[in-house]
Amino acid sequence: KNVDWNRFVDTLSGVEVIRDRPQVEKLSKDYYYFSPILQTQLADKTADLVVRPKSEAEVLAVAKACVAERIPLTVRGAGTGNYGQCIPLAGGVILDLSRLNAVKWVKPGMACVEAGAKLAAIDKVTQPQGWEIRMYPSTYRTATIGGFIGGGSGGIGSIMYGQLRDRGNLNAVRVVTLEDEPRVLELRGDDVQQVNHAYGTNGIITELEIPLGPVYPWAEVIVTFDNFMTAARFGQALGDTDGLIKKLISVHAAPIPSYFAGLKAYLPEGCHAALLMVAEPSMELFQELVKEFGGTVTYHKPAEETGKKTLLAEFTWNHTTLHARNVDPSLTYLQTLFPYDPELKLVQHMHEHFGDEVMMHLEFFRVGGAVIPAALQLVRFSTPERLQAIIDYHEANGALIANPHTYLLEDGGMKTINPVQVDFKAQVDPYGLLNPGKMRGWLERMAG
Ligand code: FAD
Structure with a gap:
């Protein structure tokens, strides 16, 4: 579609516009490259320009101008998504909201x-x-x-x-x-x-x-173990102990801890490690749980010192993948929801079945009142077919994969189309201009 971009910019009088090509390209991207599949699909996708409103009134003005010309509009926060969520598939305008920040x-x-x-x-x-x-x-x-x-x-x-x-x-x-x-x-x-x-x-x-x-005073703690399943069961037990207040239970099988260069001093070679945030007043009884599982506390940063220097949390969740890829850029990852099972049998099975090809990284969280592990396993990528076979094996055995190798909303999440969200789109975005190509439910509805 031919758009007179100079005229478009004129209609936005006062709103900050970025047209500098390298900057527009940069602001068209996120962390999609953690996935070798998305890398090939999205590398060449770029917006025509970026607008950076400072008020809701300016957002309304941009929306009106885009609708008038039927220009695709893709919203961007900080562009740290992992699935190309904010990468515009059909060009158009990036609406960067980082200045709307009160x-x-x-x-x-x-x-x-x-x-x-x-x-x-x-x-x-x-x-x-x-x-x-x-x-x-x-x-x-x-x-x-x-x-x-x-x-x-x-x-x-x-x-x-x-x-x-x-x-x-x-x-x-x-x-x-x-x-x-x-x-x-x-x-x-x-x-x-x-x-x-x-x-x-x-x-x-x-x-x-x-x-x-x-707010609790959060201590940062690392506990190491000789055996991965003991570390995993310790994570589950900490999650299940309601009286111990915690904010983070992140468990890593060897050799993942070896990718954390900044924590080297606290991670003996070959160890399996739990990276934790525990409320300071829970620390005394937390030590009893550590003793029960035979773990070793190698690091304890008291709450009054956290916030200074490296945050432990910046080695967990998908930062684990980031640190691992800094060492070996051929690594990629999976996102898995394991079913509720305090014995973690399926976790153990996957850990033993795939060995070093799919390195186990668990993040415990609460789902419907129960504590379960989500996994962000590190995968030694070989081919797309092999990656798919790994995904299929998990799903066949009852572990749900939230696939991080697709930019489609539904396929990356619960797999099902949410009719409420599609209906809402029909109401508020009748021309299908918002982040086009990402919602499968809408694409299917348009295709009839
Ligand atoms: P963006 O990437 O800019 O946008 C994300 C999506 O939201 C896009 O589709 C965009 O169009 C849309 N969007 C943005 N702003 C708006 C708006 N105002 N209105 C409507 N739609 C909007 N995610 C987690 O959930 N948990 C994690 O622990 C986690 N860890 C990560 C670690 C690393 C190293 C990386 C690279 C990513 C991680 N992520 C994680 C993914 C991502 O960082 C987060 O989801 C983050 O909150 C996205 O925020 P953002 O501002 O960067 O959003």
Whole structure:
């Protein structure tokens, strides 16, 4: 489609526009390259230009201009997604919301923030008042709250509060539509699920009300083990011990700890390791659990020293993959949900079945009241066919794979089309301009 971009920019008087080619290319990308499959599919996808609004009124102006010319619009927070969520498949405009970043108010247990606010920046405002965001990805320092809701799932804190998709973890949103006359809608209650984790395909979130949790003094702890399954069962037991307050239970089979150069001093060669965040007042009785499992505490950074230097969390969740790929760029990863089983039999089976080809990395979190391990296994990639065979084997044995090697919303998640989100798109984005090509439910509906 031929667009007169100079004229388009003129209609946006006052809104910051980026047209410098290298910058536009950079702002068209995320961390899709963790996947060798997405690398080949997305490397050449670039927007025509980037706009960076500072207010909801400016977002409305951009929306109106895009609808008028039928220009695709893809929302971007910080671009730390892993599945090419914010990479524009059909060119057009990138709407970079990083300047829409105010914390509007904080009340006990709740904050109202603009979508481009960085997660760490929100905590900086709320923590002195005794409250903090309930969960964050390991990209805490860079990711935005809008991007986390749009494209993330959970992370540090999910052992207490579950995932972003769980009722109670997102209170309300303001959403700009892409109708002929764009509107601002306020969604509250279960209506927030219409846009929660929709890759920005059915509305531009400009503002969110997010529930907060009480601040604890969080200690960072590493416990090492001689045996992987003992480490895994220790993780499960810590998760199941409700009286011990914790925010992170991340368990790594050898040789994964050897990829953590910054933690070398605390990770003896060949060890299996649990990287943890435990509330300082729980530390004394936590030591009893460590003793019970025969673990060794090799690192304990007290709460008053955390926040200084390296954050332990930045070795967990998908930062594990990042550190491993820094050492060996041929590595990729999987995302697996294991069924609830305190004995971890399927984890053990997969660990033994694949051996060094699929290195076990578990993140414990809470699902429907039960603690289960999610895995972000490191995979020694050989061919796409072999990767698919590994995925198929997991699914045939009852472990659900949230496939990180697809940019399609549904295929990367629960596999099922969410008709509520597709209906909402039909209502607010009738021309299908928002992040086109990412929502399978919409593509199928359009194909009839
Ligand atoms: P972006 O990547 O910019 O956007 C993500 C998606 O949301 C895109 O589809 C975009 O179009 C959409 N979007 C962005 N803003 C809006 C908006 N205002 N309205 C509507 N749609 C919007 N994720 C986890 O869940 N947990 C983790 O622990 C985790 N660890 C990671 C570790 C590493 C090293 C990396 C590279 C990624 C990790 N991720 C993780 C993925 C990602 O960092 C997070 O999901 C992050 O919260 C995304 O935020 P962002 O601002 O970078 O979003």
